[in-house]
Structures are given as C-alpha cells and as structure tokens.
Amino acid sequence: MSPAPIRALVTGAAGQIGYSIVIRIADGTVFGKDQPVELVLLDIPQCVASLEGVVLELQDCALPTLVGVEAVTNEKDAFQNIDYAFLVGAMPRREGMERKDLLAANVKIFKSQGKALAEFSKPTTKVIVVGNPANTNAFICAKYAAGKIPASNFSAMTRLDHNRALAQVALKTGTTIGDVKNVIIWGNHSGTQFPDVKHATINKGSNTVDAYTAINDTNWIQSGFISTVQKRGAVIIEKRKLSSAMSAAKAACDHIHDWHFGTKPGEWVSMAIPSDGSYGIPKGLIFSFPVTIDGATKEWKIVKDLPLDDFAKEKIQITTKELEEERDDALKACDEANI
Numbered sequence: 001m002s003p004a005p006i007r008a009l010v011t012g013a014a015g016q017i018g019y020s021i022v023i024r025i026a027d028g029t030v031f032g033k034d035q036p037v038e039l040v041l042l043d044i045p046q047c048v049a050s051l052e053g054v055v056l057e058l059q060d061c062a063l064p065t066l067v068g069v070e071a072v073t074n075e076k077d078a079f080q081n082i083d084y085a086f087l088v089g090a091m092p093r094r095e096g097m098e099r100k101d102l103l104a105a106n107v108k109i110f111k112s113q114g115k116a117l118a119e120f121s122k123p124t125t126k127v128i129v130v131g132n133p134a135n136t137n138a139f140i141c142a143k144y145a146a147g148k149i150p151a152s153n154f155s156a157m158t159r160l161d162h163n164r165a166l167a168q169v170a171l172k173t174g175t176t177i178g179d180v181k182n183v184i185i186w187g188n189h190s191g192t193q194f195p196d197v198k199h200a201t202i203n204k205g206s207n208t209v210d211a212y213t214a215i216n217d218t219n220w221i222q223s224g225f226i227s228t229v230q231k232r233g234a235v236i237i238e239k240r241k242l243s244s245a246m247s248a249a250k251a252a253c254d255h256i257h258d259w260h261f262g263t264k265p266g267e268w269v270s271m272a273i274p275s276d277g278s279y280g281i282p283k284g285l286i287f288s289f290p291v292t293i294d295g296a297t298k299e300w301k302i303v304k305d306l307p308l309d310d311f312a313k314e315k316i317q318i319t320t321k322e323l324e325e326e327r328d329d330a331l332k333a334c335d336e337a338n339i
C-alpha cells in the first residue's frame with residue numbers, strides 16, 4: 001500500500017524558480033520515487049494563465065508520483081493542510097540592487113502568508129523561504145504563524161550558497177562535489193554571508209584531508225573564495241539579466257529532501273533557522289548554521305562547539321549585525337503594512 005500523499009505548496013509557481021522546482025517535487029526527486037505527492041501552486045491572479053500552463057505541462061509529464069495538482073490564486077486555498085511549503089513567490093532583485101532593497105515590497109507577502117499558515121496549515125508544516133531577503137522574510141513569516149506553528153518549522157534557503165561553496169572548492173582542488181564535505185555558510189543569504197571551509201574535508205584518492213591542507217592557498221580561502229560565493233547571485237544577474245533559477249530550484253529541493261530524509265552520517269548542511277543562542281547569535285534571528293537532521297523526527301540540530309578563530313568571529317559579527325538591522329527594518333515595515 002502506498003503512503004498517504006504529501007501535500008506540497010509552491011508559491012510563485014508561475015515564476016522562473018517555480019517552473020524549475022515543481023518538476024523535481026512532482027517526479028519524486030524531493031520526497032522519493034514511492035511517495036505520492038499533491039502539488040498546490042499559488043501565484044497572483046495576473047499570472048493565472050501561465051500558472052494553468054504549468055499545470056498542463058505537469059499533466060504532460062505523466063508522472064506516477066504526482067497524484068494531484070491544484071492551481072490557486074488565494075492564500076486560503078493555497079495553505080490548506082499543507083505538509084511542506086516552498087515560499088518562492090516574491091519580487092526578485094535586478095542588476096545593481098542588494099537583496100535587502102526588496103524588503104519593503106516582499107515583507108508584506110510573508111506577513112500575510114505567516115498568518116495564512118497559522119490559520120489553514122498543519123502545526124507540523126515545514127517551511128522553506130526562498131523569496132528575498134530570505135532570512136528576514138522567514139523571520140516575519142514565523143512571527144505571524146507563532147502560536148500555531150513552532151518557529152523551528154521555519155527556515156530560509158542558504159543551500160544555494162552552500163552548493164556554490166562546494167562547487168568552488170571542488171573546482172579549485174580538481175575533485176568532485178562528492179569529495180567535498182562540511183563547508184558552512186554562516187549568517188545571511190546576502191553579501192555579508194560567511195562561506196567557511198575551516199571544518200571542511202576533501203577526499204583525495206584514498207585519503208581524507210582537511211580543506212586548508214588540500215587547497216593550500218589561505219589567501220584564496222580567505223578572500224577570492226569568500227567573495228565569489230558572496231557575489232555569485234549578482235554575477236548571474238549581470239550575465240542572465242535574470243536571477244539564478246535552475247540552481248536555486250535545485251538547492252530548495254536539496255534543502256527539503258534533507259529535512260525530510262535527514263542528513264548523511266558525519267555530514268552537515270547549511271540552513272538558515274532560528275538561532276538558539278549558539279555561537280553568540282541572538283536568539284530567534286534566522287541565521288544560517290551548520291545543521292544535522294534526523295530523518296525519523298525531521299528535527300534539525302545546530303552543530304555545536306566548532307572552534308572559531310578571530311577571522312571567523314569577525315565575519316560572523318558582520319553578518320549578524322546586518323540581520324539584526326534587517327529584522328528591525330522588517331518589523332517596522334510590518335507595523336506600517338496594514339494587512
């Protein structure tokens with residue numbers, strides 16, 4: 001007998017990330033090839049025709065795991081009994097903008113969706129916020145769902161940054177992605193994030209070597225590598241005139257896959273989740289940490305007590321300060337937004 005369907009919501013489903021995400025959820029990549037899935041696709045009324053086009057294409061994919069698709073343009077229908085919510089729908093940045101420039105426009109969406117989650121979804125619903133500024137949007141969403149859905153069910157996506165870091169290290173060392181383990185993205189999904197390889201390892205032949213030794217280029221680790229990962233989103237926008245979509249959709253699916261099934265033994269992933277005060281990060285801030293996940297309970301745990309040198313402490317302080325400022329601006333914008 002097949003298990004009960006998982007009901008997954010994708011917001012912004014008519015947009016570019018939405019288009020790349022739905023196929024991975026529908027074809028079993030995220031929840032497994034034996035797990036039936038019901039997809040709920042939300043977009044704004046102006047996008048209803050292209051949303052309908054996505055539904056038609058999903059039908060044409062003839063997927064055994066996809067047992068239902070609903071296309072909706074209101075939050076009440078969208079958030080009904082959801083198990084997993086991929087909150088993608090938001091304005092993307094354009095060339096020359098910082099992600100926090102989107103705050104005033106996008107924070108209202110996440111206030112409203114936090115309320116809808118509280119009203120219509122399950123207390124167990126797990127949420128990934130992709131729409132930028134992702135950490136702060138997730139903070140707002142969790143705030144307005146509080147009392148019904150625990151804050152620990154809210155996360156923001158830094159998995160794209162994590163994957164970018166893995167790829168840069170693999171390219172630098174002439175290894176494959178599977179050889180690189182335990183990079184970390186600390187902090188905000190922004191230009192202040194701290195991509196860190198201090199605790200990473202690399203398989204070289206039959207040996208496992210720490211990343212600093214394998215890379216043998218401290219200047220690159222502490223400068224070029226960090227800025228490449230920090231600025232990757234802006235470089236993609238400059239080249240495509242659109243923000244990352246294929247890689248963002250893949251990362252969102254990696255994030256939820258690992259939340260659902262758990263992380264591999266001895267490995268962690270980066271996820272922005274509410275701080276419990278670890279590493280001195282103010283409690284409740286949605287901050288990217290290294291986490292392990294137990295697939296049975298679907299609970300994440302922050303990897304504790306990794307030693308941080310002065311270089312790391314300084315970088316972490318910068319991104320923390322930015323997140324505190326964004327949080328304060330967002331709270332102010334929410335007070336002003338009469339939703």
Ligand SMILES: NC(=O)C1=CN([C@@H]2O[C@H](COP(=O)(O)OP(=O)(O)OC[C@H]3O[C@@H](n4cnc5c(N)ncnc54)[C@H](O)[C@@H]3O)[C@@H](O)[C@H]2O)C=CC1
Nearest residue numbers: 012014015016017043089090091092093130131132160248
């Ligand atoms: N966290 C991360 O690593 C990344 C985040 N992003 C962010 O993801 C978001 C989406 O990016 P794209 O898909 O490229 O944008 P897009 O403009 O192609 O699609 C966004 C979709 O959201 C819809 N939308 C807007 N307001 C909505 C609402 N209130 N409810 C439901 N749908 C709504 C729009 O109609 C549109 O169809 C942007 O904010 C972008 O900056 C993008 C890449 C990586």
Ligand SMILES: O=C([O-])CC(=O)C(=O)O
Nearest residue numbers: 093132232233234243244
């Ligand atoms: O850079 C952007 O605005 C889109 C994004 O978040 C990314 O590609 O990391």
